[in-house]
Amino acid sequence: MGQALWRLPPRHQQHLQDKLDEQMNDEGGGAAGRRELGGDGGAQKRGPQNCYGPDIYHLLKTRRGGKEQHGFIDLEMLPPELGVAILSYLNATDLCLAGCVWQDLGNDEYLWQGLCKSTWGHCSIYNKRLPAGFSYRRLYLQLDEGSLTFNANPQEGISYFMSKGILVDHPTELAKFIFYTRRLNWKMLRIYLDERYFFRHIHAPEERGEYLETLITKFSHRFCTCNPGLVQDLGLSPDAVYVLCYSLILLSIDLTSPHVKNKMSKREFIRNTRRAAHNVSDDFVGHLYDNIYLIGHVAA
Numbered sequence: 070m071g072q073a074l075w076r077l078p079p080r081h082q083q084h085l086q087d088k089l090d091e092q093m094n095d096e097g098g099g100a101a102g103r104r105e106l107g108g109d110g111g112a113q114k115r116g117p118q119n120c121y122g123p124d125i126y127h128l129l130k131t132r133r134g135g136k137e138q139h140g141f142i143d144l145e146m147l148p149p150e151l152g153v154a155i156l157s158y159l160n161a162t163d164l165c166l167a168g169c170v171w172q173d174l175g176n177d178e179y180l181w182q183g184l185c186k187s188t189w190g191h192c193s194i195y196n197k198r199l200p201a202g203f204s205y206r207r208l209y210l211q212l213d214e215g216s217l218t219f220n221a222n223p224q225e226g227i228s229y230f231m232s233k234g235i236l237v238d239h240p241t242e243l244a245k246f247i248f249y250t251r252r253l254n255w256k257m258l259r260i261y262l263d264e265r266y267f268f269r270h271i272h273a274p275e276e277r278g279e280y281l282e283t284l285i286t287k288f289s290h291r292f293c294t295c296n297p298g299l300v301q302d303l304g305l306s307p308d309a310v311y312v313l314c315y316s317l318i319l320l321s322i323d324l325t326s327p328h329v330k331n332k333m334s335k336r337e338f339i340r341n342t343r344r345a346a347h348n349v350s351d352d353f354v355g356h357l358y359d360n361i362y363l364i365g366h367v368a369a
Contacts, residue, residue: 157184161213181205185212190249192230193237211235216252223261285314304348312345313357321361335359 156164164184182205186195189212211233219226227243230236236246247258289310293300300306316338323333333341339354346354 156180157187161210164209176206178205181209185209188212188251189216189246191242191245192235193239193242193246194235197234208235213252216250219261220252220254220257223257224264227261285311289314303350303353306348309346309349313342313349313354316342316345317357317361320358324362335362 215229289307335358338358342354
């Protein structure tokens with residue numbers, strides 16, 4: 070893995086390889102040198118070099134002046150992308166401790182920016198004009214603190230994000246933040262959503278069949294309202310969208326369930342769907358089949 074991640078220009082790789090060869094030649098009089106000599110005293114022919122360039126172990130050894138080092142490798146000696154991958158597994162406390170040891174990485178704003186956006190994919194502050202002296206490292210600590218607070222008390226966590234200017238009090242911003250964040254506990258998310266004003270006035274049907282029918286019916290009408298151009302081009306209607314949704318659910322179960330031995334073919338799916346939705350083209354229905362076949366269950 071280290072070889073593939075070590076992305077140095079060929080000229081630099083050759084320079085390090087030449088330097089490594091010189092050091093190995095200087096040590097040729099010892100036991101290592103005798104092992105490389107054949108029975109007639111001549112040097113054995115070396116095998117071809119790996120296409121990825123010098124081995125990462127020898128490169129690190131060369132950068133240390135050929136000296137062996139026991140214990141952990143200095144993170145600053147590793148390729149940058151490998152160092153970032155290692156740091157992405159650390160929590161905020163460990164990252165601060167790592168920043169004290171590897172100060173160049175600890176002060177790298179691009180590193181902290183990447184760590185923020187890879188963990189909290191959407192924050193209102195990302196789209197604002199950042200003030201002078203803004204620090205993504207400080208933002209990372211605030212995001213981590215807010216996430217821990219949310220997982221203990223959702224309302225206090227959201228209030229913390231808003232007080233720091235990280236989030237704007239708008240439904241769309243809150244929804245994007247929740248959807249693109251990996252650090253929020255799903256149980257606390259459910260509690261937080263159940264307490265929203267909208268969900269206090271909406272009661273799901275008691276029976277599952279009625280619930281699914283109501284959900285698909287509302288979705289079908291909303292889909293046609295929000296996509297008038299697509300509906301016109303494809304010849305769709307709320308009833309046709311309703312049929313397609315049911316067909317996709319049944320198809321996904323048919324293709325993914327281990328209990329179904331005889332899977333529905335693409336031709337069968339097109340024929341069955343066209344019987345219920347006459348205005349939908351074969352190409353469009355076939356594309357839906359391919360999408361479920363390649364991606365998997367629609368509820369995944």
